[in-house]
Amino acid sequence: MSRQSNRTTESKKMNSELFTLTYGALVTQLCKDYENDEEVNKQLDKMGYNIGVRLIEDFLARSSVGRCHDFRETADVIAKVAFKMYLGITPSVTNWSPAGDEFSLILENNPLVDFVELPDNHSNLVYSNILCGVLRGALEMVQMAVDVRFAQDTLRGDNVTEIRMKFVKRIEENLPAGDE
Amino acid sequence: MSVPDYMQCAEDHQTVLVVVQPVGMVPEDHFFRIYKRIISVNQVSIRDSQRLLYIRYRHHYPPENNDWGDFQTHRKVVGLIAVTTCSSAKEWPQTFDRFHGQREVFGATLYDSRLLVFGLQGEIAEQSRTDVAFYPSFDRCEDVEKRVEDFVESIFIVLESKRLDRATDKSGDKIPLLCVPFEKKDFVGLDTDSRHYKKRCQGRMRKHVGDLCLQAGMLQDALVHYHMAVELLRSVNDFLWLGAALEGLCSASVIYHYPGGTAGKSSGRKPSISQAADAGKRHRPGAQEVLIDPGALTTNGISADTSSEIGRTKNCLSPEDIIEKYKEAISYYGKYKNAGVIELEACVKAVRVLAIQKRAMEASEFLQNAVYINLGQLSEEEKIQRYSILSELYELIGFHRKSAFFKRVAAMQCVAPTISEPGWRACYKLLLETLPGYSLSLDPKDFCKGTHRGWAAVQMRLLHELVYASRRMGNPGLSVRHLSFLLQTMLDFLSDQEKKEVTQSLENYTSKCPGGMEIITLPDGLKLPPVPFTKLPIVKSVKLLNLPVSLRPHKVKGLLGQNVTTKSPFIYSPIIMHSRGEERCKKIDFQWVQGDVCEVQLMVYNPMPFELRVENMGLLTSGVEFESLPAALSLPAESGLYPVTLVGVPRTAGSITVNGYHTSVFGVTSDCLLDNLPGLKTSGCAVEVVPALPRLQLSTSLPRSAHSLMPPSGEELSNSVSVQLFNGETQQLFITLENIGTELLETLEVTYKMVNTKEKIFGEFLSWDLQGPLSQLPLKPSQTVTIAVDIRVKLDFSGQENLLQDLNDDGISITGLPISSPLRQVLKPRAENKPISAEANKTEYNHIKTLEAILHFKYSGGLGQMQGYYRELLLGVHVDVEPSVFFTRVSALPATSTRQCHLLLDVFNSTEHELTVSARNNQDVVLHASECQRMAIQVDKLDVDSLPEPDEETLRFASPRQLEEERQQVQGYQVNSKLGITWRFPLTRCHPSLRRKGEASVEGVLNQLVLEHLQLAPLQWDVLVNGKACDCDMVADCRVGDTVPLEVKLTNRSKNAVGPFALTVVLFQDYQNGVHNYDLQDAVTFIGSNTFHIDTVNPAENRICVGALLFLYTGDFYLNIKFQDDSCSRELPLAWFCLPNVHIKALDPGY
C-alpha cells in the first residue's frame, strides 16, 4: 500500500534513446515474426490495449484527474496530462468533427520514431500503432469505447503525426475487461 | 648512373663488389653452376686480422654505375672473375686476350682479377699462375671456392693498403678531390687552393676512407671517419657528399644495430653470423670461440679511443637517429636531379631499416617520397620493376592494400599499350599476387558464409582483369573459372546490366571451353578450386519425398533382428542421440526401394534479372549406387520459390545420402554440396534403400469410385470402386493384379476392413477365394492374376429401435411397429448411426445406406521379401445399399406342435418395382411397390444346443451382454437360413439392370422374445397316451372301459439338474362355445393319483411318470397338465414348462 501512496506526478527519468530502441526492437522483432505489416499493426494494437487497461489505474492514481464531463474534456486530459506524463510531449487537439465526437491529436514530435526510417518494404506498417491500443484500452476502462487510428505519420512522409480518435459509445455495464 | 638497384640495403655498404662474367662461349647453365659456387663465398675471414670481408657478386653491372665508385665504394667493381672455356692450347692466347679486354671495362677500379679456364689441359695448364686457374671440365673443379677465397684475400690486401694509404692523415699532402661523374665539368677552373676547396677535398676523402674502413671490417673507424666527414662537408655545404657521409653513418650504425641484416630473408646472410648480437663480437664459423675486439687488433688504427667501448656507443647512431640522418641525407640527395638513383636507393634502404624497426608510418613516408622521385624516361621494364619493388616494400611494412595497389599497377604496366609484346603471363601472375591485398581468395567457400569480405568494387575490377588477362594468355579455362567466381561471389554487387554482361561473356567463353568442377592448377602450383554456382539458382530447401503410397515398403512386424539395427539397446531413451548439427545426416523414417524412381524436392529461387535456364540438374548422392535422371528447367526472372523435383533410381540396396545436386548453367557444370549452402532448410538427407520389391497394378471390373474414401488411419488408397446394390443382393467384383515391376511376385495376402460404418451387417460383406490366384504364384513380370470378390450386402433397414412388446389376441406376439419403418426414419433422423460425411444426410434421406471397406493386398517378392519387406495396395470399396424388402412387423405364434411355431412377417416392398418374395416351403408373394403383406411361415423350433458355442477366447473376454448379443446373432442367422426368404424382380421386366435378386433377412427384426419362442425349450415334455406321443392336433383314441396308460416323460437338455416337480393332470371337456366343463368325476376316473411327482432330473437324463385313465363315457376329452406351485419351478422360465395339449377321444367299445 505504501507504493500506492508514493505515487506522485513526478516520474522517474529514463533515457529516451533506450526507450526508443526498446520499442524499435519490439517492432522489428514483430516484423520478423509475422512477416506481414497488417498483422504487426494488429499485434501492436493488442499490446497497446493491454498496456492501456493497466496504465489507466496508474494514470488516475498519479494525476488525480476526476471524471470528465464530456469528450472535449477527455481530449484535453489525454493531450495535456497523459501524453505529458508518459511521453513528455503535449500534442495539440484539433479537427473536431461538427458532432463533437471525433478529434485529432497532432504530434509535432513523436518520441517513438526518433532514428526510425521505414524501409520501402514496410509501407503498410503503422509503426507507432501501439499508441492507438493504449488509448483504446485506457478509455475502455473508464467506460468509453473509442476508435483510434493514425491519420498521418511523419514516418510516411507526412509533416506531422496525427492520431484520429472517434467516440463510439459509452459502455454502460462495467464489463470485466480481460486481456485481449 | 641511371639504373637503380632496388635490392640494395644498408649493410651492402660494407661489401666489396665483384663481377663474375663469362668470357667467350660459355654455356649458360655451366656458367651459373660455377657462379653459384662462387657466390657461396660471400664472406671471408681474413687471416691474421680476424676481420671479415663481405663480398657482393654481380654477373651484370653497368659500367656507368661503376663511375660512382668513388662516391660510395661499394658501388665500385674491385674484383673480376672471368669464366671461360678453352679446348686447345691454340685458342689460349685469344682467350686470354678476351679476358684482358674484359678487364679493361672495369680497369680503373679493379683491385684484382681471376680467370677460370675450363677444358684446357696440357702444357699451358701446367703452369702455375695466380691469376688463372685451369680446370679440365666443369665437373672437375673442386677448389673453385678455395681459389675464390684466395682471390678475396688478395683483394683485401689491396683494400687494406688503400685504406691505410688514405687513412694516414698527411696534412701536408695535397688531397685529390673525389667527385661523381656529373660534377666533373663543374669543377673545371675552380680555385684549388682555397680553404673551401681544401676542406671539401678533405671531407670527401674522409668519407671515402670511412667507406673503405667499413668495407675492411673496421666499423668503429668507419664511424669516426664518417663523423669527421659530416662536419667537414657540412661546413662547406657540399650537400651531395654530405648526404653520402650521413648515409655512410647510417649504414655503419645499421650494421651495428641489426647484425641480422635488413634485407629480409630473401638475401639473408648466413644465420650463424646473424645470431651474434654485436657486430664487433662476430666470430667465424669454425674458428675458435674467441671474442676479439676488432679495434684492439687494428695495427694502424687512427687512435686507440675510437675503438674503445665508450667510443663505440658514442659514435654509433641510435635507431631513431639513423632515420633522422637518412631523412637528412635524402633531402640533400633530392637537391640533385642526377642523384635520383642514389636518393631512391637511400629511400629503399631506409624503408628496410624502418621495417625492421616496425615503424610503418614513417616507412610509408619514405616510400611515398620514393614514388615521386623522377628518374626521367624509364623503360617499361624498369617501370614494372619499380612498381613491383614498391609493392614489395609496402608489403614489408604491412601495408597490404598499398602493396596490392602497386602490384596491380605493375601488372598493368606489363601489358601497357606502348609495349610491343604485351606480357600477359607476367601480368596475370602479378595480378594473382595482388589477391591477398584485396582480401580476395579464389576459393568460393570463403565467401559462402556471413557478410561479404573486403571491398567488392575493387575486387570485381580485379576479377575482371584476371578474366581478361587469362583470356589474352590463351587460357579460356582460366577465364571461365574466374568469371564463374565473379558471378558466384559478387552476385549481390552486380547491377542488372552487369549480370547480363557477365553471363553473356561467360556463355561466350564456355562455348569454347565449358567450365567444370576440376581444380585448375597453375604452373606455379597455385590451385584454383572449382566454383559451383550455388546461387544460380538459389536452393532454399531440400526435401526427400516418400514413395507413392502404393509403392511404399512395409516391414513385416516381428521380423526384427535380420537387418534392423538400433542405435541404442534401450527401447526408449530420454537422451537424444543426434545433435543439432547432424540434422542433415539424420535418417528419414521412410524408405526408398531399389529399382524404383525416387524423388527429391528442391525449392529454388532465380536471383537473375532474366530467365535462367538450368540444364542437366540432377542429384549427387553417396552410399548406394544411384542412377540420377537429370532434369532441365527454366526459371522466370527474379522469382521463386519454385518446386523442382529431381529424380533418380537407386540401383542397389543400403543407405543413401543426398549430398547435393549438380547443375549446368551458362555452360558451367557445378556440383553444389548441401553443406556449403547457407540458410538451407532440410529435414534430413539420408534414407534407407530396401532391396527390390515387385510392383503390382490393380484394375477392377467395377467403375472407379467418385467417392473419396477416407480411411481413418490416414492411409491413401491406390484405387477405389463403387457400386449400388439393393439390400440382400450379391455382386461379384473381379480384381486384376498385374506385375508391372521386374521382380517375381511371390506372396499375396488379402484382407479387408470396414470403414466408417456402424451399420449392422449380416454375414460377410466381402468374401473371396484365394486358392486359384495363389496357385499362379510366383507371378512373373507383366503377368496378371485375377481375384473374384463377392460383395454381399445384408443390412437391416427396419432399424434397431426397440420393437415394442405387444400382447394381443394372438397370445404372445411381438410386433414391429411402423416406428421402425423408413418413412418414420425421415422424420426422426438417427444421428448416432450417421456417417460423418455430408453425403450421409442425402443417403439417409433417400433411405440409402452406405457401406465402405478397404481391401488390403499385401504382396512381396524378390530380395525385399527376404529382408521382410512387403508392399500394400489398398482398394476402397464403396457400396450404396438401397432398401429392397424389409419386415415391418414380426411375431411368433405357437404352432400346434411344441416343436414348431409360426412366424408372421409383414413384408414391405420399399422399391419402386414389383417384386416377388419367396421363402422356403412357402408360396411366393408378389408385392407391388410400397406394398406390405403378411406372410406366415411355419418353422421348426431351434435346438439351442445344436448351435455352435462361442469359443473360449470370446467367453473369456466378452462381457455377458456381448455374449448375449452374439448368441442372438447366431440364432438370428440360424433362423434366417431356415427361412431362406429371397426376393427378385420378375424376369419379365426387360431392363437388364432390374434383373436382380437377393436375400431378405429377418435377422435384424428378430428380438429376444421372438427368439425365445423359436427355441426348443430345454425341458422337453412328452405325453404319451396309449404309448402314442401326443402332439399337434393328434387325437388319441381309446375305448370306454379300457385303462388308458398315460406317460409323462421329461427330458432335461439344460445344463442344470431340474426338479423335483409335481404335475397335476386336469381333464376337461370343451363345448366349443367357450365353456369348459371340469366337472368330470363321473365320466373319467384316474387309476391311481392324478398327480405326478418327478424327482430331480440331471442334465441329459429323462424321467418317466406313468399313470392311467379310465373313461366311462364316450366323448372328447382334453388333458391339461398343470404344475403345482413349487418353489423350484418358479425360477425357471415359463416357456420351459410348455406341455402339449392332449386330446383324447373315448369311443364306444363296440367299435
Place this chain on the structure above:
Amino acid sequence: MMTMLGGEPFLLVSKQEQQNYPLYIRSVPSDSELKFHYTVHTSLDVVEEKVSAVGKVIVDQRELYLGLLYPTEDYKVYGYVTNSKVKFVIVVDSSNTSLRDNEIRSMFRKLHNSFTDVMCNPFYNPGDPIQSKVFDSMVSSMMVQTC
C-alpha cells in the same frame, strides 16, 4: 570532391584484419568512383597502422580523428575511427585550401553523429550497407558546402 565511408569494425565480424568493407560511399563526381575506391581502400592501410599505433603510444583515447592519412598528388585523405572501429574517410581535392584541419574534424563529427542515428534505426541491421535517406541528405548537404 570527396568520398566518405564507414568501414566494418573488424572486431565484430571476424578476427581477420582485412575484413574492412564499405558501408557507404558517396563521391562527386560519381564517374570516377572506382578511382576513389582504390584511394580509400589503400588508405585503410594507414588507418590500421594508426589505430594499432594508438595502443603503443599513449594518446588521448578520446581522440577519434586520425588526421591526414596521406597526401597524394591530387587528393588529401583524412581518417577518423570510432571506438567501435568503424572508420570514416574523407577525400578532398588537394587544391581545396578552404578546408583546414578544424573543418575536416567537424565534418567527421557530423558524420559520426549521423551514423549513430543510422545505427539506432531499428530497421537497420548493423553491417549492412547504409541506405538511409537522412544520412544521404546529410552527406549531400555537407558536400555542397565544401565544394
